[in-house]
Amino acid sequence: MWLAVIILAYLFFGLGSFFDKLVLAGKPQPNSYIFYAGITGLVMLVLIPFANFGLLSPQGFMWVVLDAIVRVAGIYAMYKALEKFEVSRVIATIGATQPIFIFILTLIFFGQQIMSLAYLFAFLLLLLGSIIISIEKNHELTANYLKITMFSSAMFSLDYIFSKFVFSNAGFLQGVVWISIFIALLVSLFLIPQKSRREIFARRMVSNKKTQVSFFCAQASGGLANFLQGFAIFLAPVALLPVVNSLRGIQYVFLFFITLFFSYFSPRVLKEEISKRIIFQKTISIIFIAVGLVMLVV
Numbered sequence: 001m002w003l004a005v006i007i008l009a010y011l012f013f014g015l016g017s018f019f020d021k022l023v024l025a026g027k028p029q030p031n032s033y034i035f036y037a038g039i040t041g042l043v044m045l046v047l048i049p050f051a052n053f054g055l056l057s058p059q060g061f062m063w064v065v066l067d068a069i070v071r072v073a074g075i076y077a078m079y080k081a082l083e084k085f086e087v088s089r090v091i092a093t094i095g096a097t098q099p100i101f102i103f104i105l106t107l108i109f110f111g112q113q114i115m116s117l118a119y120l121f122a123f124l125l126l127l128l129g130s131i132i133i134s135i136e137k138n139h140e141l142t143a144n145y146l147k148i149t150m151f152s153s154a155m156f157s158l159d160y161i162f163s164k165f166v167f168s169n170a171g172f173l174q175g176v177v178w179i180s181i182f183i184a185l186l187v188s189l190f191l192i193p194q195k196s197r198r199e200i201f202a203r204r205m206v207s208n209k210k211t212q213v214s215f216f217c218a219q220a221s222g223g224l225a226n227f228l229q230g231f232a233i234f235l236a237p238v239a240l241l242p243v244v245n246s247l248r249g250i251q252y253v254f255l256f257f258i259t260l261f262f263s264y265f266s267p268r269v270l271k272e273e274i275s276k277r278i279i280f281q282k283t284i285s286i287i288f289i290a291v292g293l294v295m296l297v298v
């Protein structure tokens with residue numbers, strides 16, 4: 001079941017990335033974007049009647065707070081990177097390196113886990129597919145680029161690990177609600193500095209109807225994707241957490257086909273270069289990902 005859930009999650013992550021591209025066509029504003037993304041996450045409070053909601057144990061609260069901190073730190077670092085570098089490169093680099101971080105962090109926090117040879121081979125194929133699909137032509141890897149994208153990737157990887165601890169202590173629905181509450185509290189701190197507060201309430205990021213609709217769709221898609229991803233993390237055994245994340249290449253497959261569709265049929269919405277080289281590269285990566293998926297299912 002976790003496999004079906006995470007594939008559906010990456011479909012919505014792909015849609016969210018597409019709408020993010022429309023919102024972030026100009027220079028992004030990290031403080032504003034993170035604040036509104038964190039506050040809109042409070043929609044998860046509707047789950048309270050179904051979550052057997054209550055106070056957590058001290059250990060449970062500790063993992064919730066840590067998870068909220070690393071998730072906000074990862075998002076903030078990602079959007080700081082987007083101020084200086086291209087959206088597609090930043091997102092792809094972060095996504096391609098996460099499975100490696102999660103594999104290492106799983107060993108650190110949970111010890112050596114038993115994974116069958118079939119799952120291990122599937123993990124390697126999925127990882128290779130994610131790396132191939134994220135490779136950009138003439139992409140210069142500077143020290144600043146690597147520092148900020150690797151930090152963001154590490155924070156998102158810790159989010160995977162800490163989420164598993166949260167769900168183990170609090171259950172899935174209650175864990176989701178508490179994480180959304182603490183994230184909202186953290187992003188509220190962005191209201192304290194005057195410069196940040198001015199940026200948040202200036203609303204330049206959502207200054208026209210097209211951008212407003214794109215922002216709303218990005219948040220709705222991202223929120224649903226995060227919920228489904230959390231459910232997959234809750235369902236999957238600890239040993240398979242790296243495999244769950246290595247499936248992220250599917251997100252870029254979905255994003256590629258969505259971008260391809262709009263580039264050909266509605267270029268006024270989004271137009272990107274789709275060359276034969278890019279199609280060949282994506283096709284090779286899709287083959288690796290497809291074979292890895294077959295190995296997981298069989």
